[in-house]
Amino acid sequence: MGSLRHLSVSQQIGLLFVVLFGLLIGVTVIAFSRTLRDRSDAQLEAHERFKRDLRAVWVGAVLFWISWIAGGIVSTLLFGLVSFLALREFVTLTHTRRGDHRSLLLAFFVVLPLQYLIVAGERFNLFTVFIPVYVFLAIPVVSALGNDPQRFLERTAKIQWGIMVCVYGMSHAPALLLLDLPDYRDRGAFLVLYLVVVVAVAQIVQEAASRRLRRRPVARAISRSFSWRAWAIGAGSAALAGGLLYWSTPFKSPWGAVIMGLIAGGSGTLGEFVMQALKRDAGVRSWGGKASVTGAVGLLDRVAPLCFAAPVFFHSVRWYFGI
């Protein structure tokens, strides 16, 4: 581990991409060879789901690679696009009325681009308060001008919440790229990768653990599978993954990497749990899939844990380094 830390940046990156794409190719080949066998319908469905997830990971890896080559501004733009698509999906599944038209326009075409512009401009103080302070006022004002009191609080709260999750939360991921950490110039992308990996590990391990353990769910009406033990196993694995990635991080000791992994992974899966509650409320099982009227692509499902974990992780890192 220690020797890895002393490699030059470009060597580390080379190694990282070789490992990442090597793993992906391996998994894809295995998955493909398994399709050649006959299997039951349930297995087929599980396999289809796995294929969808695998495709998402491929897309993510390629995007990561592109953003690495193209630099901070382009990756900020890419995150902005993902934010846009996630918010689009969120708004589709909430009930807005005619009077919300202008506030939605404000959210999509003013708030979202401005937030990412602020990130790209490295104005971190403004970036943390822009949405919770200024947009918090602006959205209900525009909504009230829409002259429709029916379910006003509910509608406004939903729009605010969508902005908080899909724009504010998400924008903390590219903000990591631009953090000025000690001895860590030009390596922000590693921190983003670290975050994405630990969150994904927590999610996958928790899912697998809850299937094996069959514990009594904590909140059956919301999630049939969420239990505290499965959550702890997921977060613990995230901590372990974080420790293994220590060489790529700016943290001062392996323990720092472990604890950050725990924080990010744990909050990501809790965020996923919250999203499940939200889906139940909206009456859909999964944002994507056949249940949804509008054929939403299921992107929100994938990025929600990241949206919740990113701000927590971002501020933990700032606090850790005292910047």
Add this chain to the structure above:
Amino acid sequence: MKLPEVAGLALAAVARLITGAQGHWYGAPPKAEQRIYFANHQSHFDWVLIWAALPSDLRSVTRPIAARDYWTSSRLKHWITREIFNAVYVSRQRTDDEDPLEPLMEALRHGDSLVIFPEGTRGNKVDPAPFKAGLFHLAEAFPEVPLIPAWIDNVQRVMPKGEVVPVPILCSVTFGKPLALFAGETKHGFLERARNAVMALRSVH
């Protein structure tokens, strides 16, 4: 590539970015045959949505209907409807010696597919308004052309009547089983059946 093609591709890309423009085909796969699509009508955006949901090779042979007085009133509107969409122009003022359906018949004789909104105007109710007779006359005159019902979902949220900027919200177009006129079916009966076929697609998922 010429300018209208590029503009068309750009427009389709924007429509997809804003609405997703998902086409779901139940009962009739997208195919390069002559067809008449008919759908509910809630927004100016309806046509663009159907057009963007079609596979790109079907777009050039599928034509919308445009009101001549409105869509030729400025050079830009005229250019968009003529060059990008290849629209069929109809006049809203009825004159005695001219059949308002004649331009549509002409296009069908020519082998093109059409998209029509038989409600005649944009509605803002949950259910579509009663269908106008035009669909019946087309079905009568071209019995061999399949009539495909389509339900456009959510588009009224994208651009409500009176607004100009669309909000990004996912929409879908559900295409159903082809319909044909029965022998001896009355005008009223057929139009009601067609309207029900469109509404039935609302719950097909």
